[in-house]
Amino acid sequence: MAYALRILPRTLTFSPESTLCGCRLLADSKVPFSTDRHREASGRSRFFDSRRELSSTQPQQQRGQPIHEENITFPQIETPEYKGHIQDIDPSVFKGLDSSFPCVSRNQLSGPEPEYDNITKGYQLFTSTEPFHLKYRQGVIPQLQIAYETWGTLNEDRSNAVLISAGLSASSHAKSHVENPKPGWWEKFVGPGCAVDTSKFFVICSNNLGGCYGSSGPSAINPVTGKRFATTFPIVSVDDMLHASVGSSLGGMLSLMSSVIHPERVGRVVSISSCGQSHPSSIAMRYLQRKCIMCDPNWNKGHYYEGTYPKVGMKLAREIATMTYRSGPEWDERFGRKRMSEEDPSLCPTFLIESYLEHQGESFSTKFDPNSLLYISKAMDMFDVAEGFPSLEEGLERVKCPIMVVGVQTDVLFPIWQQRELAEGLQKSGNDAVTYYELNSIYGHDTFLLDLNGVGAAVKGFLETNQREHGWLTKHKQLHQERRHF
Numbered sequence: 001m002a003y004a005l006r007i008l009p010r011t012l013t014f015s016p017e018s019t020l021c022g023c024r025l026l027a028d029s030k031v032p033f034s035t036d037r038h039r040e041a042s043g044r045s046r047f048f049d050s051r052r053e054l055s056s057t058q059p060q061q062q063r064g065q066p067i068h069e070e071n072i073t074f075p076q077i078e079t080p081e082y083k084g085h086i087q088d089i090d091p092s093v094f095k096g097l098d099s100s101f102p103c104v105s106r107n108q109l110s111g112p113e114p115e116y117d118n119i120t121k122g123y124q125l126f127t128s129t130e131p132f133h134l135k136y137r138q139g140v141i142p143q144l145q146i147a148y149e150t151w152g153t154l155n156e157d158r159s160n161a162v163l164i165s166a167g168l169s170a171s172s173h174a175k176s177h178v179e180n181p182k183p184g185w186w187e188k189f190v191g192p193g194c195a196v197d198t199s200k201f202f203v204i205c206s207n208n209l210g211g212c213y214g215s216s217g218p219s220a221i222n223p224v225t226g227k228r229f230a231t232t233f234p235i236v237s238v239d240d241m242l243h244a245s246v247g248s249s250l251g252g253m254l255s256l257m258s259s260v261i262h263p264e265r266v267g268r269v270v271s272i273s274s275c276g277q278s279h280p281s282s283i284a285m286r287y288l289q290r291k292c293i294m295c296d297p298n299w300n301k302g303h304y305y306e307g308t309y310p311k312v313g314m315k316l317a318r319e320i321a322t323m324t325y326r327s328g329p330e331w332d333e334r335f336g337r338k339r340m341s342e343e344d345p346s347l348c349p350t351f352l353i354e355s356y357l358e359h360q361g362e363s364f365s366t367k368f369d370p371n372s373l374l375y376i377s378k379a380m381d382m383f384d385v386a387e388g389f390p391s392l393e394e395g396l397e398r399v400k401c402p403i404m405v406v407g408v409q410t411d412v413l414f415p416i417w418q419q420r421e422l423a424e425g426l427q428k429s430g431n432d433a434v435t436y437y438e439l440n441s442i443y444g445h446d447t448f449l450l451d452l453n454g455v456g457a458a459v460k461g462f463l464e465t466n467q468r469e470h471g472w473l474t475k476h477k478q479l480h481q482e483r484r485h486f
Helices: 018-019 037-042 240-246 249-263 281-294 299-304 312-323 328-334 351-362 368-383 391-394 417-428 445-451 454-465 479-484
Strands: 011-014 072-075 124-126 144-151 161-165 204-206 269-272 401-409 434-439 471-474
Touching: 161 249, 161 269, 240 368, 249 269, 249 281, 269 445, 269 454, 281 312, 281 368, 299 368, 312 351, 312 368, 312 445, 401 417, 401 445, 401 454, 401 479, 417 434, 434 454, 445 454
Parallel strands: 161 204, 269 401, 401 434, 434 471
Antiparallel strands: 011 072, 124 144, 144 204
16 A cells, blocks of 8 residues: 655655566566555554554555555655745855766775686586476476586596585686686685695586576576577576585585485585575575666566666676675775775765775676576575474484584674574584584685685595594684583
């Protein structure tokens, strides 16, 4: 239903339908919009108090239905009325901003950044011509393709394989090689003598199902129609990715589920900055990113491949994501309140941190397919290893192999308490081979991409030990004492 706010005598009206016209769910499905959602949850609207009256002149809107041609009044600050003549005003007493807003990105990168690239070559393809059935909504695609890259040599009994599961925006290119010499997203972690030692292990990294770097996804060609799937591509889940495919972030979800679905094929699991189930704080962040893309008029319900690319939405989505990938302590140290110049401020970026976010959004906006971001981030939201079980601990009882959980104290996207929750749940479920490693890095969620000493040492030690050693590892004695009751 539509409300009228009677706060100030002057009001400005707008139509919510016009603001939501670009934000529609998959294909032609309609987005239900209700301004009464919070009232349903709490018994009264959190947006109104006793001083705000509901307009009785507006017709009642059926709950759960889109609003059409109804105006919602919006409060506007009362301004004093000028009683003279505008011709009497001296033009020199007013000097405003340049209305053309000549914002120019002038970012100066001053710290380590992950390697991301638009991968178009150097990967191999696994192709199944059989129809591939997905978990949700009875989804099925005519055939399945998964892009992957390998390093090292598989031994005779095939016991030295290590599967690296990529994060949301990463490709199969974890490490450079002859076919693609560009640095990979885990370049310093993979190789001879590295954390994942290719002189000892046969390493495989795949592009996720739903991705845009060679695997089946929204940007792939539908062999039935000869056109790109776009948003006709079925919803994917982490479970689906496993049937098609040491993980971090989304990769940690994949690694954990691999030990649940294929326990006979998984010898040990490393989960870095991930979780046992997605929590509201992370879901909310990813929802905002998706909304940025879907509200871009150029998104065109996902059918933009032959039209205008939704760059504005994609850029803004990445800027929001960047806020969850790094940490406040790093930005205090790296940027502080430094300005880009000594000029007086305008509405354009003034501080270095603003320019940094703009640069991150701009540089990534055309490297990843927006529809793939929608699909894969939704799969992350739906992840829950305890689905169908009364508790997380009972869902984790299916994980029988040794597992190491690595968390970062400054991680905003997957906070440290979620790593502790996962590790505790594994122990309570009866797993006697749980190792917990907590890092005090300033790089937040991106620590798994940047902290070679901390993450690399933990991964290398866990993969190369031949004993079922387990326990709680930490870099801070005080924290270890706090966790000693495990």
